[in-house]
Amino acid sequence: MLLALLAAAAIGFSPADADLAHRTAAALVERHTPRDPGTVRARNAALFIFDAVNATGPDARIDRFESAVASGGRRTFHNVECDIVTDASQPWVVLVSHYDTKPGVECPGANDGASTSGLLVALASRIYDARPRGLNFRFVWTDGEECIRSYAENDGLWGSRRAAARLADQKLEVRAVLCLDMLGDTNLVVTIPHNGTDALKPVVLAAARRTGLRDRVRLGRETVTDDHVPFLERGFPAIDLIDFEYGGEPGRNDWWHSTSDTMDKVAKESLFVSGRLVMAIIAELGAL
Numbered sequence: 012m013l014l015a016l017l018a019a020a021a022i023g024f025s026p027a028d029a030d031l032a033h034r035t036a037a038a039l040v041e042r043h044t045p046r047d048p049g050t051v052r053a054r055n056a057a058l059f060i061f062d063a064v065n066a067t068g069p070d071a072r073i074d075r076f077e078s079a080v081a082s083g084g085r086r087t088f089h090n091v092e093c094d095i096v097t098d099a100s101q102p103w104v105v106l107v108s109h110y111d112t113k114p115g116v117e118c119p120g121a122n123d124g125a126s127t128s129g130l131l132v133a134l135a136s137r138i139y140d141a142r143p144r145g146l147n148f149r150f151v152w153t154d155g156e157e158c159i160r161s162y163a164e165n166d167g168l169w170g171s172r173r174a175a176a177r178l179a180d181q182k183l184e185v186r187a188v189l190c191l192d193m194l195g196d197t198n199l200v201v202t203i204p205h206n207g208t209d210a211l212k213p214v215v216l217a218a219a220r221r222t223g224l225r226d227r228v229r230l231g232r233e234t235v236t237d238d239h240v241p242f243l244e245r246g247f248p249a250i251d252l253i254d255f256e257y258g259g260e261p262g263r264n265d266w267w268h269s270t271s272d273t274m275d276k277v278a279k280e281s282l283f284v285s286g287r288l289v290m291a292i293i294a295e296l297g298a299l
């Protein structure tokens with residue numbers, strides 16, 4: 012425990028890391044809006060993330076796949092992945108953020124997609140440099156989290172279904188899948204939706220307490236459809252970390268899936284909080 016504490020204190024997540032997360036999110040929004048699932052624009056956003064990850068040290072790859080689309084035809088999707096391997100015999104921690112935007116609404120997806128995609132770039136860079144590392148890491152930036160009409164077999168969650176299937180095929184031992192979504196909101200309250208692996212919830216709360224962020228984290232009673240669901244369905248321990256209150260007034264969510272989801276609503280300070288929390292969770296899992 013003391014060792015874990017010391018390691019977390021030494022590794023952490025710095026204001027400079029939050030700055031990288033914020034800059035990456037801003038550039039993604041500026042250059043690649045909108046990023047509809049399974050489109051050329053989404054592919055170009057994937058290439059942007061690929062370059063951003065490689066620029067910080069770790070090696071990224073693009074996982075290109077085709078899938079049927081409930082609204083008709085097939086589309087080509089692009090996940091970005093990055094493995095940081097410490098010791099192949101050890102379990103894995105998987106971190107996930109979608110980068111696509113809600114189709115049909117010209118949504119910049121600054122908070123919903125870009126914020127945590129930038130955060131994941133900064134986390135990958137931080138963990139790549141971190142020593143010692145106890146576990147292996149896979150980072151996945153998913154295409155096609157957003158549904159075109161409503162969530163169904165071939166509508167939404169394409170990228171996470173693909174990533175979960177690949178993990179299962181590779182028979183990797185997974186200690187935790189952490190899905191991050193909408194964590195750049197100026198008024199940040201991180202919710203752990205009800206539909207997540209129960210054993211992981213106290214791990215998050217302990218990490219929040221340890222970093223003085225307990226008042227920023229709540230256990231939700233609601234069920235949320237997000238990228239963690241396909242991992243749960245495959246039997247992997249998985250949770251979603253999401254702030255699903257994103258609007259002009261408390262209790263409203265009117266900036267979500269709208270043209271108002273712009274970078275002025277995304278605070279570097281919130282990405283700093285989210286990054287510290289995730290690094291503490293990872294330490295709590297014995298991975299750092």
Ligand SMILES: [Zn+2]
Nearest residue numbers: 113123157268
């Ligand atoms: Zn969304």
